[in-house]
Amino acid sequence: MKTETDLTNVNVNMARRSFLRYAGVGVAGVGLLSVASSCHKDHNVVPTAGVTDVGSGDTGILNFAYALEQLEAAFYLQVVATPYTGIPSIELTYLTDIRDHEVCHREFFKAALGTSAIKGLTPDFSAIDFTSRTAVLGAAKVFEDLGVTAYDGIAYNIQNAAYLSIAGSIVSVEARHAALIGNLITQGNFVSSDQVDANGLNISNKPSAVLVGANTYLKTKVSANSFS
Amino acid sequence: MNLFSIVEEIEKIDPEFNDRISPRRDAIKNITSFGSKVAIAAVPFALGNLFKKAYGQSASASVISVLNFALTLEILEATFYNDGMAASGLVTDTSYISQIQSDENKHVTFLTSAINAAGGTPVTASDFVYLDYTGGAGSQAGPFTGVFTNYQTFLAVAETFEDTGVRAYKGQAPNLLGNQTYLTAALDIHAVEARHASAIRYLRMTKYGATVLPWITSAASGSVDTSGAASNDTGVAAVNANYGGATPENTSVQGGVNILNLPSATSSTTTVAAATAAFDEPLTMSEVLAILVPAFTKPKS
Numbered sequence: 001m002k003t004e005t006d007l008t009n010v011n012v013n014m015a016r017r018s019f020l021r022y023a024g025v026g027v028a029g030v031g032l033l034s035v036a037s038s039c040h041k042d043h044n045v046v047p048t049a050g051v052t053d054v055g056s057g058d059t060g061i062l063n064f065a066y067a068l069e070q071l072e073a074a075f076y077l078q079v080v081a082t083p084y085t086g087i088p089s090i091e092l093t094y095l096t097d098i099r100d101h102e103v104c105h106r107e108f109f110k111a112a113l114g115t116s117a118i119k120g121l122t123p124d125f126s127a128i129d130f131t132s133r134t135a136v137l138g139a140a141k142v143f144e145d146l147g148v149t150a151y152d153g154i155a156y157n158i159q160n161a162a163y164l165s166i167a168g169s170i171v172s173v174e175a176r177h178a179a180l181i182g183n184l185i186t187q188g189n190f191v192s193s194d195q196v197d198a199n200g201l202n203i204s205n206k207p208s209a210v211l212v213g214a215n216t217y218l219k220t221k222v223s224a225n226s227f228s
Numbered sequence: 229m230n231l232f233s234i235v236e237e238i239e240k241i242d243p244e245f246n247d248r249i250s251p252r253r254d255a256i257k258n259i260t261s262f263g264s265k266v267a268i269a270a271v272p273f274a275l276g277n278l279f280k281k282a283y284g285q286s287a288s289a290s291v292i293s294v295l296n297f298a299l300t301l302e303i304l305e306a307t308f309y310n311d312g313m314a315a316s317g318l319v320t321d322t323s324y325i326s327q328i329q330s331d332e333n334k335h336v337t338f339l340t341s342a343i344n345a346a347g348g349t350p351v352t353a354s355d356f357v358y359l360d361y362t363g364g365a366g367s368q369a370g371p372f373t374g375v376f377t378n379y380q381t382f383l384a385v386a387e388t389f390e391d392t393g394v395r396a397y398k399g400q401a402p403n404l405l406g407n408q409t410y411l412t413a414a415l416d417i418h419a420v421e422a423r424h425a426s427a428i429r430y431l432r433m434t435k436y437g438a439t440v441l442p443w444i445t446s447a448a449s450g451s452v453d454t455s456g457a458a459s460n461d462t463g464v465a466a467v468n469a470n471y472g473g474a475t476p477e478n479t480s481v482q483g484g485v486n487i488l489n490l491p492s493a494t495s496s497t498t499t500v501a502a503a504t505a506a507f508d509e510p511l512t513m514s515e516v517l518a519i520l521v522p523a524f525t526k527p528k529s
Binding site: 090097102155161166169187196 | 321407418421492
């Protein structure tokens with residue numbers, strides 16, 4: 001059963017090579033099971049073979065968030081397991097904290113969704129050089145900014161006020177991460193104009209746009225056809 | 229909020245829209261003649277009209293009340309940073325503080341125009357008897373005396389304002405449930421406040437030795453920390469209430485799920501630090517007002 005949940009049970013001490021091998025093993029199983037799970041609840045969505053659709057309604061939104069949190073958690077697990085060359089201890093502390101938050105978010109959605117949860121996704125970080133500070137922080141900025149725009153963009157679709165509150169509780173922590181990563185890349189770069197518009201509002205994105213970015217780093221492609 | 233996509237949407241309904249907001253219109257021509265600063269300030273005004281056009285009706289009283297509550301906070305924040313930046317020799321990290329000042333003033337402009345467009349009456353700075361950033365209820369001699377002469381005090385107050393702003397917007401989100409325009413805008417401001425909070429905390433930690441992280445990390449979790457004593461990580465006991473409340477910052481049960489019992493990267497359970505920092509909690513409107521009134525401000529009755 002490990003192949004279904006590879007990304008959610010990654011051991012932090014796993015060396016990079018075995019992590020990638022481990023992740024790779026999961027692809028086939030995840031694809032099959034994910035499609036199966038996306039078929040039984042959605043009436044108006046035709047699944048694409050090999051693509052995991054998050055489903056519809058509030059469950060779909062929680063699964064959309066779960067997918068993004070899986071991606072973020074997997075990224076920071078790798079970052080902390082194989083820190084970039086010459087990492088200062090304070091930066092390792094920050095990134096370890098962020099890892100722990102993202103794992104909290106991932107595990108929260110997994111627990112909250114129960115049997116409605118999409119399966120574990122397999123990441124594809126082959127484009128990221130984990131030995132390079134520039135590459136790692138650049139990717140971290142992409143993930144954090146993406147997370148903020150994703151939660152803000154989908155929030156109005158949420159029907160249950162309790163879920164909306166929790167989404168709000170998470171998105172501000174993602175924004176805190178985003179600002180820190182921005183500052184680590186360039187001091188004072190925490191509300192950069194690529195993320196905050198002329199009215200002082202953070203930009204937000206539709207799920208379809210968010211997933212274009214997220215799927216770049218996923219072997220298991222994800223769709224949110226009900227929310228496009 | 230993507231202004232350009234809104235303009236596109238409006239143009240589908242109203243082909244003359246561009247004419248309406250373009251300099252060919254006399255009113256706009258007059259505005260732009262004052263210079264580029266005013267023209268920029270007119271953008272949110274046009275956006276406010278877009279709201280009205282896009283939805284063709286005024287917002288409900290409850291939505292306007294949420295927007296005015298948000299505007300009250302933004303006026304407090306904007307004035308705080310305006311006063312701080314104007315205080316000679318106070319602000320060292322001007323690149324940080326000036327960006328935050330700019331954002332907060334934009335939020336005031338944005339919300340004011342949004343409320344006007346929605347048919348409401350926006351609050352203004354003149355609606356308050358006083359603004360007292362020392363927390364002294366108008367005496368200007370409260371627990372944060374020296375807020376505009378001592379930079380460390382200024383940063384501590386800034387940190388609390390930002391953290392509280394995040395919690396205040398979060399608390400109003402359920403009142404805007406399903407409202408694409410206003411909920412999305414409120415959450416977009418909320419995210420910027422969180423970015424500010426992170427940056428102020430980062431400054432305090434890296435440059436001035438405060439033991440804070442960019443996220444609120446509580447020392448203990450368990451019974452409801454109404455007073456905020458266990459939730460407040462700023463080292464400033466006077467602001468405990470800003471971190472407490474009915475859903476304090478040290479909450480570790482989210483949506484019925486006990487985060488402490490979930491597996492973490494290194495263990496089958498999760499630490500209090502991670503569980504509390506991974507989620508920011510809301511404050512209700514009455515909780516926020518109890519913190520602000522009368523210590524920091526008092527509305528004219």
